[in-house]
Amino acid sequence: MKIKIIALGKIKEKFLKDGIDEFLKRLTPYAAVEIIELTPVEIKDENLTQRALNDEGEKILSHIKPQSYVITMEINGKQFSSEEFADKITELTNDGQSEIIFVIGSSCGISKNVSARANLKMSMSKMTFLHQFARLILVEQIYRAFKIIKGETYHK
Numbered sequence: 001m002k003i004k005i006i007a008l009g010k011i012k013e014k015f016l017k018d019g020i021d022e023f024l025k026r027l028t029p030y031a032a033v034e035i036i037e038l039t040p041v042e043i044k045d046e047n048l049t050q051r052a053l054n055d056e057g058e059k060i061l062s063h064i065k066p067q068s069y070v071i072t073m074e075i076n077g078k079q080f081s082s083e084e085f086a087d088k089i090t091e092l093t094n095d096g097q098s099e100i101i102f103v104i105g106s107s108c109g110i111s112k113n114v115s116a117r118a119n120l121k122m123s124m125s126k127m128t129f130l131h132q133f134a135r136l137i138l139v140e141q142i143y144r145a146f147k148i149i150k151g152e153t154y155h156k
Contacts, residue, residue: 057111077121
């Protein structure tokens with residue numbers, strides 16, 4: 001299984017980088033995980049937010065193959081327990097999906113064209129997280145899902 005995380009912005013805080021790197025290392029036996037960091041469009045005028053989202057959307061879509069399964073992280077997306085998330089990854093694997101792409105948008109969200117491309121819209125929580133924290137939480141949950149799938153003890 002190949003997993004890509006497309007995220008807008010760079011992680012600047014060392015503690016977050018260290019946490020993400022730790023879970024990426026732990027994921028090595030289970031899946032090839034790649035993080036693609038894209039530069040968000042700077043918004044100097046709030047009236048241009050939609051234009052910025054569209055520009056970011058084009059950047060994101062340029063990294064997505066037609067056959068890839070795309071999961072966007074969205075406020076109104078479906079929420080999963082860790083076990084349900086593991087079941088979803090198992091289902092995708094059994095259906096022959098070879099690549100899952102997770103998309104974490106900018107602080108303004110995700111463009112309509114990226115949302116429309118999503119096979120699944122997922123929400124981590126009803127709470128709002130900093131995008132940098134969302135990335136750490138996502139890689140931890142992907143790791144947890146593989147531990148659940150393999151019947152290993154980490155997830156409890």
